[in-house]
Amino acid sequence: MPPKQRKIAIMGYRSVGKSSLSIQYVEGQFVDSYDPTIENTFTKTVRFRGDEYEVRLVDTAGQDEYSIFPAQYSMDIHGYVLVYSITSPKSFEVVQIIHDKLVDMTGKVHVPIVLVGNKTDLHIERMISTEEGKRLADSWKAVFLETSAKQNESVSDIFHTVLTEIERANGNVQVKSGCIIS
């Protein structure tokens, strides 16, 4: 069977670690330097829960509260990873604005979204608590994860979770008494 093709967009404010998470997932390395992204696409083939997936990961340019939601990211994308940095209240504010624009643009009731609080290794600089992140994700009915691209903590979980959410949106995952059966 050919691999299932899944296109995932990773979005958020500038410098939250979108490229670092993408590179850590696809290439298994962390780059300390900062090079603002315009747009990059990564492809990775993964076997997950018995199925083969070709994941196309679109690493988007950092947005701010004034950015217009790029129309190309409202179509042809199966799932979204929305990222903020746990050290940046501004990035937490912007991720909420991006989410609202995303829901408006796609016009869908349920969009597969994973909310990610990145940079957990910078715990002394933490400004957004785990509870705040969780509460926001719950209000969106999205899944919440905290990660560190630097320490490769929970990075692959992001993409496995978004693949699961896409399957769920397609009606291919059943949840029974807390267990996920696919």
Ligand SMILES: Nc1nc2c(ncn2[C@@H]2O[C@H](COP(=O)(O)OP(=O)(O)OP(=O)(O)O)[C@@H](O)[C@H]2O)c(=O)[nH]1
């Ligand atoms: N300590 C720490 N630094 C990180 C982490 N993730 C990214 N960084 C650093 O944060 C800076 C920005 O990372 P990028 O991955 O370029 O951020 P981005 O969101 O793609 O940035 P834009 O392209 O401007 O949107 C870089 O210096 C990274 O090394 C992390 O988990 N921990």
